[in-house]
Amino acid sequence: MHEAAARNGITARFGLDFPSFALDVDLVLPARGVTAIFGPSGSGKTTVLRCVAGLERATTGFLAYDGQVWQDEARRVFVPTHRRPIGVVFQEASLFQHLSVMGNLKYGMTRAGLSPEQAGLDAIVALLGIEHLLARGTKTLSGGERQRIAIARALLRRPRLLLMDEPLAALDLKRKSEILPYLERLHDELDIPILYVSHAPEEVARLADHLVLMDGGKVIAQGPLSETMGRLDLASRFADDVSVVLPVTIGAHDDDDLTRLDFASGAIVVGRRPEPVGRKLRCRIRARDVSLSLGNHADMSIVNILPATVTALGETPVPGHILVETALSGGERLVARITKRSSTQLGIRPGVPVYAQVKAVALFGE
Numbered sequence: 135m136h137e138a139a140a141r142n143g144i145t146a147r148f149g150l151d152f153p154s155f156a157l158d159v160d161l162v163l164p165a166r167g168v169t170a171i172f173g174p175s176g177s178g179k180t181t182v183l184r185c186v187a188g189l190e191r192a193t194t195g196f197l198a199y200d201g202q203v204w205q206d207e208a209r210r211v212f213v214p215t216h217r218r219p220i221g222v223v224f225q226e227a228s229l230f231q232h233l234s235v236m237g238n239l240k241y242g243m244t245r246a247g248l249s250p251e252q253a254g255l256d257a258i259v260a261l262l263g264i265e266h267l268l269a270r271g272t273k274t275l276s277g278g279e280r281q282r283i284a285i286a287r288a289l290l291r292r293p294r295l296l297l298m299d300e301p302l303a304a305l306d307l308k309r310k311s312e313i314l315p316y317l318e319r320l321h322d323e324l325d326i327p328i329l330y331v332s333h334a335p336e337e338v339a340r341l342a343d344h345l346v347l348m349d350g351g352k353v354i355a356q357g358p359l360s361e362t363m364g365r366l367d368l369a370s371r372f373a374d375d376v377s378v379v380l381p382v383t384i385g386a387h388d389d390d391d392l393t394r395l396d397f398a399s400g401a402i403v404v405g406r407r408p409e410p411v412g413r414k415l416r417c418r419i420r421a422r423d424v425s426l427s428l429g430n431h432a433d434m435s436i437v438n439i440l441p442a443t444v445t446a447l448g449e450t451p452v453p454g455h456i457l458v459e460t461a462l463s464g465g466e467r468l469v470a471r472i473t474k475r476s477s478t479q480l481g482i483r484p485g486v487p488v489y490a491q492v493k494a495v496a497l498f499g500e
């Protein structure tokens with residue numbers, strides 16, 4: 135069964151015992167897009183990635199990528215790291231200090247036995263926006279620049295799978311926001327899958343298509359981002375940052391500097407966006423930015439109010455509040471975080487028709 139599933143993506147089943155930690159995972163991951171491995175510190179995210187890379191050998195393990203078996207302990211098969219067609223990017227870019235940026239890039243290509251043309255050097259340099267850094271030494275680079283070089287170096291081996299272990303964790307907020315657009319470009323332009331370890335919900339919302347949620351060495355949930363991120367039963371995993379991610383299309387730019395975002399259930403109006411009409415984006419709506427009312431008050435008609443039906447109630451770690459899951463007319467889910475008091479006053483329970491008011495959204499490239 136595992137061999138069959140593996141033809142179309144990654145099948146990973148690992149068991150591993152450290153003295154004070156046991157890993158036991160069973161994953162079937164898509165062959166396209168970004169899969170985020172998300173979970174608290176010590177949950178086993180890095181260990182999973184290291185097992186996929188072959189840097190750690192699971193005691194019981196089966197791993198196949200696109201029909202190729204990389205590990206099968208039942209048959210004593212273990213393909214060493216250097217023979218797996220992978221690129222790996224760690225938290226801290228380990229660049230050679232004595233080489234220039236170009237020297238570092240060439241090192242990656244040469245080890246893979248590729249010429250600059252075969253490796254696609256020009257395209258990868260452009261993708262990461264590092265043309266102006268090629269002649270520089272590595273000592274004076276910022277953390278974000280170093281990571282872009284490390285990503286380029288990993289891609290120059292022409293990997294068929296890119297593994298990234300918290301590539302933004304060592305960067306401050308400013309550097310993070312500098313590098314995120316490049317990661318979005320990887321998502322849009324690479325046709326190889328990316329496994330992306332993170333414990334930051336905003337990175338996951340922005341980059342991932344598929345989510346694997348880990349805790350205590352086990353997989354708690356896995357599935358498409360749109361289905362897993364806003365699940366009420368998983369809410370405590372995201373602390374007070376529960377959100378849904380909806381695919382939207384730029385519908386129109388109005389004269390009064392507003393942009394309409396269309397999606398199956400209607401539209402949301404936001405401040406004017408730079409993208410052209412027709413561009414697809416992903417829209418993150420946090421539960422804390424959604425409120426509920428029973429009536430569609432005319433004086434509120436200029437803001438984003440969407441008719442919805444309550445489908446479920448859930449707990450949140452935020453004192454005095456609850457989460458309310460609603461279904462919009464087009465089938466999308468929206469989660470609101472409201473006070474327990476207003477929930478009681480409004481008589482919120484499954485089946486009740488409500489109006490969801492969206493107070494803020496975050497938009498990212500699709």
Ligand SMILES: Nc1ncnc2c1ncn2[C@@H]1O[C@H](COP(=O)(O)OP(=O)(O)OP(=O)(O)O)[C@@H](O)[C@H]1O
Nearest residue numbers: 152153155173174175176177178179180181182333
């Ligand atoms: N080589 C090792 N020997 C013994 N224990 C280890 C080893 N590698 C990892 N561990 C333990 O396994 C557990 C999971 O570690 P892992 O690094 O996979 O977690 P993580 O979810 O990536 O955490 P973080 O977000 O903090 O990086 C931790 O308790 C860690 O101490």
